[in-house]
Amino acid sequence: MPTQGNPIATSAYIHIPFCRRRCFYCDFPISVLGDRVRGEESAMIREYLGYLHQEICRSPCQASPLTTIFFGGGTPSLLSPAQVAAILDLLQKCMGIDPQAEISLEVDPGTFSRSQLRGYAQAGVNRLSLGVQAFQDPLLQVCGRSHQRSDIDKAAADIHEAGFENWSLDLISGLPGQTLDHWQESLNQAIALEPRHISAYDLVVEPVTVFGKRYQPDVPPLPSHDLASAMYQMAHDTLTSAGFDHYEISNYGQPGYHCRHNQVYWRNQPYYGFGMGATSYLGQRRLSRPRTRQAYYAWVDHLPQNLEECPVDSQSDRWLETLMLGLRLAEGLSLDALRQEFPAPWINQLIKAAQPHITAGHLYFEGDRLALRVTEGFLVSNSIILSLWNSQA
Incomplete structure (x- = not known):
C-alpha cells in the first residue's frame, strides 16, 4: 500500500531515440538514421524496440492503469503505426491504460503521411506534438532542421484532416539571427494553424551541441538578454490575446487542452520512464537509463535489479525538485x-x-x-x- 509521500505512478514516458539528423541545438540521447530510413525498414529501430519491449515487460509495475503516455524523442513519427500500436498493446497488458488516458506522440514535419496519422489514431494516440521551431526557412536551416516551411503547412493540414483535435505546436525563441519580426511572424503563423496548445521555448545553448561550439549566450548572432526578454513578453501577449492560457513558463494551452502528462513532471509526481536515456521516478527513486543504445541494451539485461540499487531521494532533494518544478506552473x-x-x-x-x-x-x-x-x-x-x-x- 503506497503512503501519502509515495503515490502510485500513472504516467509513462516512452523514448524513441531516432532522428533523420541531429539538430544543432540538441543534446538529447538519439541515433541518427539519415533522411530515408523509416521504422519497419530499419534493423536498428527493430532491435531497439525489442529491448524496449523487454524493459516494459520486466519492470516492476504498480497496479494502477496509466492515465497519460508520452512518446518522445528523437522523432517518434519515424515509427510505423503498427510499431506504436505494439508498444501500447504491451503497456495495456502489463499496466493497463485508462480509457480516458491522454496518449501523446511527438511528430516532425516531413516525417509522416495523413494515412500514418490515422494509423496512430487507430492505435490509441489522441494527442500530437508537432516540432516546428520556426516558420522561416533560413532559421530552420540555421538550426539544422530537416524540414522546410512548406512541410509545416502540409503537416498541419494532415493533422486536421486525420481528425486530431488535440495537438500542440513547438516554437523556439532566441535563435541565431532571429529578430522580433521573425518571432512575431512565427507566433502569428502558429496561431493560424489552429493548434490547441503551443510550447514556446527559449533557446538553451548546451556545451556539447553544434550551437555550443559556435555561439555564446548573449553574444551576437544570439539575441541579447533584453531581446530574449522582449520575445518572451511578445509570446505571452500574443498567445494569451488569442485565447491561450499561459499555464506554465514555456507552455500555453486553450482551456481544457493543457498537457496532462507534462503536469505530472511539474508537480513532481511519480512516473515511469522507458527507453534509452529515459528517467523514471518511482518510490522516490530517480533512475536514468544509459544514453547510448549498446549500454542501454546491457542495462536491460540486468533488470529489475537496476531500480532496487538506485538510492531514494533525500528529503532535501525532493524539496528542491518540488520548488523548482512547482513554481514553473502558473498555479504555483x-x-x-x-x-x-x-x-x-x-x-x-x-x-x-x-x-x-x-x-x-x-x-x-x-x-x-x-x-x-x-x-x-x-x-x-x-x-x-x-x-x-x-x-x-
Missing part, C-alpha cells in the same frame, strides 16, 4: 500540500524568504498558494528559485 505551490510532506520550519522559512520577491512584484500569495507572477516572475524564475533554495541552508 500549495502550502497545504507542502506541509503534508515537508517539515513545518521549511514552510515557514519559505514564506519568509518569499517576502522580498512579493514586494518586488515577482511572487504572490493567493489563498494557500505561492506562485510566480505572469510574466514578471516567470522572466526571473531561475534567480528566484535559487534564492528560495539558498534561504533553506
